[in-house]
Amino acid sequence: MGALTQGLTLELTPHSTWAQQFWDDLIPVKERVSQHPLFVEMANGQLSLNSFRHALLNFYPLVAHFPSYMALALSKATDFTQSGVTESRDWLIQNIKIEERHLNWYRDWAVGFGLTVDELDRVQPPVAMNAVNHFLWNMNYRGSLAESLAATNLAIEWATGDWSIQVYKGINAYIDHPxxxxxxxxxxxxxxxxxxxDMHPYEAMELIKRLCDDQPELQKKAFKAAREGLEYYELALDACYKPKI
Ligand SMILES: [Fe+2]
Known part of the structure; x- marks a missing residue:
């Protein structure tokens, strides 16, 4: 997860009817993630420190492997005669580069909340929390480029940007904890x-539009990939939230 900051810019075009429907139908699914009780409690300081650590620890593989998922998508961005493929290649390369720093930043966050890097690197999340990772490995390995972007960059980055805003605003609730x-x-x-x-979901949507242009079957598949990415994210949050530790 990162942003298109320098170099190239991807022009965002107005949504056609199918694209608007695609986007609008995903909003409630995305909201179930970004407004999940786990994030609400994180943002208002109600989540116990143990539960906070449990979340940081078990979501680590999703963050740590995110550029690897994108690398699999990049490996499919080879047919430059097809609409959207060159732009997707450029965008993915830039996004992967930005992720280089995010691994260390996430470790710093987890260490600041009392975990060690060794614990993070050895974590084996419960299966319900790890399902999102299996889904993303699978989709980015086997799916089309449009499905890969929909599952990874649209679904996961969209919801993550949303909850990060709330949690960042409220994080000082934990400042006095020894x-x-x-x-x-x-x-x-x-x-x-x-x-x-925050531009990433919009840019990912733009790439999906270009890749799926005039291909209703691919549009449906990309939608399903995005919806399922969000649903697996929600499943992980439910599993993380339930054991009140
Ligand atoms: Fe990131």
Missing amino acids: EVNINKRSLAWLRAHAHYD
């Missing part, structure tokens, strides 16, 4: 995703 270190460094991941990631 086991928590909140500073510029430990907040870098949150700050980045709350601020400059």
Whole structure:
């Protein structure tokens, strides 16, 4: 997850009818993720520190492997005669580069909340939390380029940008906790995703539009990929939220 900051810019075009429907139908599914009780409690300081750590620990593979998912999508962006493929290639390369720093920023956040890098690197999330990772590996390996972008960059980055804004605003609720270190460094991941990631879902949608132009079957598949990406995200949150630890 990152932003298209320098170099190339992707022009966002007005939505045609199918694209508007695609976007609008995803909103309620996305909201179930970004307004999940886990994030609401994180944002207002009600989530216990143990539960906060449990979430940081078990969502680590999603963050850590995100550029690898995109690399699989990039490996399919080869037929430059097809609409949208060159732009998708350029965009993915840039996004992957930005993710290089995000791994360390996420580690800094988790360490600031009392985890160790070794714990993160060895984590084996419960299956319901890991399902989103299996889905993304699978989709980015086997799906079309449009489905890969829909599942990964539209679904996951859209919801993540949304909840990051709320959690970043409320994170000072944890500042007085003796086991928590909140500073510029430990907040870098949150700050980045709350601020400059917000163009990504729009850019991903633009790429999907170009890739699916005049291909109703592919549009349907891309929609399903985005919806399922969000549903797996929600499943992980439900599983993470349930055991009140
Ligand atoms: Fe990121």
